Amino acid sequence: MMKREKMRIVSTRVIAKETIEMVLENKWISTHASPGQFLHIQIGSHTLRRPISIADCNHVTNEITILFKITGDGTRHLGEYQVGNYLDVLGPIGNGFPTNITAQSTVLLVGGGIGVPPLYFLGKFLKENGINIKAVLGFQGEDHVFYEPNFRELGETIIVTNDGSYGEKGYVTDVLENNLAFDYYYSCGPTPMLRSLISVLKGKKGYISLEERMGCGVGACLACILPAKNERGYKKICSDGPVFNVEEVTI
Amino acid sequence: MMKREKMRIVSTRVIAKETIEMVLENKWISTHASPGQFLHIQIGSHTLRRPISIADCNHVTNEITILFKITGDGTRHLGEYQVGNYLDVLGPIGNGFPTNITAQSTVLLVGGGIGVPPLYFLGKFLKENGINIKAVLGFQGEDHVFYEPNFRELGETIIVTNDGSYGEKGYVTDVLENNLAFDYYYSCGPTPMLRSLISVLKGKKGYISLEERMGCGVGACLACILPAKNERGYKKICSDGPVFNVEEVTI
Amino acid sequence: MTNLAIELPGLSLKNPVMPASGCFGFGREYATFYNLNKLGAVIMKAATMQERLGNPTPRVAETASGMLNAIGLQNPGVTKIIETEVPFLSQFNTNIIANIAGSSLEEYVEVARAFNETDQVHALELNISCPNVKEGGLQFGTDPLMAARVTEAVKKSTNLPVYVKLSPNVSDIVQIAKAVEAAGADGLSMINTLTGMQIHLPSRRPLIANKTGGLSGPAIKPIAIRMIYEVSSQVNIPIIGMGGIQRAEDVLEFLLAGASAVAIGTANFQNPFICADIIDDLPRVLKQYGFNSVREAIGKGIVA
């Protein structure tokens, strides 16, 4: 169930190159958010809202954390908002990561760049529910790395950078070949990364979070379609996803 | 000579119904401004700048005062700017009121509504140069009246309101029939007011400031044309005006 | 009290506001935000004979004060729409308008006929203007003869009033409007989107996978107003106006230009409550500008 809500900006800070962490307060959203869901944020008078994942959620303070990368006019403008400003948000939206898994299982989180944020909320939630967490996080380079300490608190965490300026050099899939043991994997990141991940981890149970340019964000406009093996022949990323079982979709 | 300048907002306050007084700081503009000139102000990402008259100018503090009425999206948005924000301004623009008149002359200022502001800068300037000032200011009603004390400091001031809720009831032209003595009149206000003023004061030497929807504000686009009895057959309000001798134009 | 009601062929509207085709699905999603009883009518997403899966993604892009879309008429096919979507919408106390599309004259006729089998649809909107189907959709909308032919054929095969939705991508909109009026159209719906494109600099390719898309939103409002103004004084059938409506003031502008009702598309994406909000605000705006009813305002902006 989503609503249109005003969220107050509690804090905003640059945490990596062109990457901003913003904490927003709203009781309804923080009460209803689950890992993998996103917010559809109105920025100024932009025609389209911008989808941004929920990166953390605090039920006590009613705070939601989002992390976003400045990649265009909308995110640049969002980065200029000040503490105390309000955001007009639709949320929480979508079907997130399945979290009803057997205690003591081990879950591998694989994040790439600005795909990392939803995995943090997920990892925290799973860990609180007795799941073991391992994480492999890929970034372009040292300047782009964020939330490493946060993930280390959840479990074993490997950082990979494309240019080798920090952690391991290469792609997230390079470290996976070392045969990390896990029961399920959960991933979010650029499509090429997800594609090679799925092929490297063939046979493993996995869930991926996908992105597509969105119109309505609520399932009405059919902008965010993904071909799928269901009766309709497609899924909507905004309302059927953004998280999908790797078995059910073709990317 | 005009320039494109950034002006810092020093103060902003509501001084009458839907009427805002804003003080802006910029040395270049305050040094070069003369009465009757205007600023062409960029507001947010509006396609067109908004022309607003200079209502006061302080050469010591480098401050310019503008007064504007909220009449649409642009002025509403301008009213939301905060102290410390900067405005992108072209100015000072245009040919203002002629001020090289014989000392001891008497000048009548006739302002209507949001046409009052440029007359204040003019009156102050003339008074400093030894001219006697009389003013007749018309407003819709009591809520709309502003700058009465400021004008009283310059000279005899009559306030007229359309609904009689403050001062005299009626139109500015009603009080003029009482035969106020003066050598020149200077006026700014709605076109119907200017028209009846010109007919009531027929034969008197007068200057009026005109408004028209503007594009460039610098004389290039020919949006702000006024038919005139000159060789070209027209005048541009932005660069030939906005102040005209009542003899040279037909409104 | 300000009277918002308006009577159009086949439609007794409690107010002149309806969501535009393609921007509101079949109402299910927006029904979670507010009660659709509120609406004058709902215009459904386009129906074709067979199911369509539409264009590849990306299907939308943002532009200055507007957006491009190339959904490509994705829909489950008219049979499924009648079976599952129309019954959902007919729970609400509002009018249902079916937007029909096709790749051939025959398909238009078949889809129109299919809607004869339900008595829950109140009017057809004949979409001869969708720029996102290659097979002929656009030609129907830009050629007055083709537009008249499809209008005539659909009129013959339906018992419902037909509103023909015009394309703005034409040299002479009045000519097309007159042609479809002469062919029997009960009303017009205008405007559909303008064909546009955006090039994505990093990939050096059109951003929309279909290359071109339809431009909608406030950017196109002046074109919509101009076309409605030009057409409304040249035809005797009512116009449902649309293109960039964002607030009640815009609705009044469309009424003054000659529209009898309005549809709201893109603005639903910014504010899911937009239709309801505008309906609530419309009496204030009509009153502010001196009107006691919607009817009074229609065409009042047209000067001789």
Added chain:
Amino acid sequence: MTNLAIELPGLSLKNPVMPASGCFGFGREYATFYNLNKLGAVIMKAATMQERLGNPTPRVAETASGMLNAIGLQNPGVTKIIETEVPFLSQFNTNIIANIAGSSLEEYVEVARAFNETDQVHALELNISCPNVKEGGLQFGTDPLMAARVTEAVKKSTNLPVYVKLSPNVSDIVQIAKAVEAAGADGLSMINTLTGMQIHLPSRRPLIANKTGGLSGPAIKPIAIRMIYEVSSQVNIPIIGMGGIQRAEDVLEFLLAGASAVAIGTANFQNPFICADIIDDLPRVLKQYGFNSVREAIGKGIVA
């Protein structure tokens, strides 16, 4: 170093940026802001045979991300322009393009001929698309036969290269483009404004005194890009692109769509330095997206 230069028929441009006709007068006003030597070229305000006083005011209105104008080709007449304006502009080290307009084929020819008498003008821009002249301007631009006829007639009467400025208010822009190419056009200039209207609610009348006006600014950029993209692969003459350019990124988008140079109109009103600023910023943007020269980028956004 990034190479901004580009060679077009009659024009050796040091960079591809020029102010658009009607938005820069004859350069006098903007010359007080910066040195016009900076510009690739200047396109002058439209010239007609006789002096024209244009339309009544208001002549401009703001729209969402755009504006409407109906100046009505006000200009002092071609003789005066040649006597007083061309000499002013020719002080600068830049190219001068004369925009010519008329109410009849004969007037176009006369105006074109008049410019043969100066050797300071480098090219003609044939404005067959101004929506603000009633007598025929628009017809020339929306009918391929008329467009070809006027192009041919003007080509015969001038020794200058002719860039035909196309109207976007047409069903089939490619058809018009091909017609004027076949008639001898040396280049195209596109797009002119789209016809639009705004109704002023308090007065219940069109805000622009002329009722309709031409829509320009970022709102129309997707339409300009689409039309240039469609036309550039169908003709063999270069295109000067325009419509909503506000920054160097937009210039690259036009180049990718197939334009060889660009003109900037409405944006001058927001920022009088816009042409100069964009010229300064263009090398950075070209480089960021992997280009070493303007020439390299032309048409690179066109996919098969």
